[in-house]
Amino acid sequence: MKKFLALILTVVMMVTISACGTTKESSGADKNRKFETATKEVTDKATVYPLTVKDATGAELTFDKAPERIVSTSPSETEILFALGLGDKIFGVSDYDDYPKEAAAKPKVGGVTKPNEEAIMAANPDLVIGGISMKDDIAEKFRGLDLKVYKTEPKKLEDILNNIIQIGIITDTQEKAEELVAQMKEDIRTVTEAAATIKEEDKKKVYIEFSPGWTVGKGEFMDELITMAGGVNIASDMKGWNAINEEKIIQDNPDVILYSANVVDDKSGKPLEELIKSRSGWDKITAIQEGHLTGIEGNIMSRPGPRITDALKQIAEAIYPESFQK
Known part of the structure; x- marks a missing residue:
């Protein structure tokens, strides 16, 4: 449980998602201007090399050809790479990478905040992707x-979509x-229209x-997901990640309770759902x-x-099952 909490806080502490992506597709040249990254246009969906891009730190990287050996130090970016069909080009992942299942079999290169430089060097990568948890000074050190380090730092949902396109x-x-982003935008459209x-x-x-004991307020993407689904987050009067106030939650009387599945509380040894139900006075809560x-699943909620x-x-399905049916 401590590892779970530490990873959640590490991965999402700096992430805020405040807007969904536009549903209007643009040309390759438009994307380059919008993302303010690529300085070469993309023609007929094929990248023209050499390609110069700028990452979240402002660093410019030039690629003479498509990377053949990639190391990802972030579970989110690893998922992106696999979703793009690049599993055979991944030669290292973080210790926390577990999705898809093929990621777990890849060589490990340490944590998401300070990856193991020896392990990364041994992989001989021509691209290292760092996520939001990698500090800028670590990226500079690498x-x-x-090492050619491309660091992402998505702060809203649109940033996630843009990162997928840029990668x-x-x-x-x-x-x-673009196919993946189009499907994600369709998911967003379906939910927001309903x-x-x-x-x-x-x-x-x-x-x-x-x-256990932690909720989220304004300025973080979990809050935005609730809002996009048509719900009202009772913790929206706070900002960021907060230890809970049990009495306040009773007073706020939520209609729906969401929690990370398959999580066990370290102190009580109880599954999170049981812990929530057993708190004094919480039996009065409508939910x-x-x-x-x-x-x-916690990883689905926490990974951008x-x-x-x-x-x-x-x-959306949990809040309004009558409106959002599978």
Whole structure:
């Protein structure tokens, strides 16, 4: 449980998602201007090399050809790479990479914050991708070792979509990237259009506990996912990640409770759902009285990658099962 909480806090502490991606597709040249990264246009979905891009740190990287040996130090970016069909070009992943199952079999290169430089060097990569948890100074240190480091730092849902497109451009898999983004945008459209039909007075109050004793307020993407699904996060009067106030939650009386599935509390040894139900006075909460508790896989909710819209759909289904049916 401690490892789970540490990873969740590490991966998402700096992530805020405040807007969904536009549903209008643009040309390759438009994408380059919008993302302010690629300085070469993409023609007929094939990347033109040499290609110069700028990452989240402002560093410029030039690729003479599509990378053949990639190391990813971030579970989210690893998921993107696999989704783009680049599994055979991945020669190292972080210790936390576990999806898809093929990722678990890849050589490990350490943690997401400070990866093991010896392990990365041994992989002889021509591209190292760092996620939001990699500090800028670590990225610079690796660049000083002649490693080509591309760091992402998505702060909203649109950033995630843009990252997928940009990684597709770098790796000459733009067509696959655009297909993936189109599907994600369709998920967003489906949810937001249905949510728009919910009257303000009918919106349900939602409480989310992503780890025992912790909830999330404004400025983080879990809050935005609840809002996009048409719910009202009872912790939206706070910002960021917060230890819970049990009495306040009773007073707020949520209609729906969401929690990370398959999580066990270190102190009590209880599964998170059981812990929530057993708290003093919580039996008075509407969500518990009516059995409106839903567990969602923590990694899907916490990783800013291809499955983030799966989390959106699951959250929508949990809040309004009558409107969002599988």
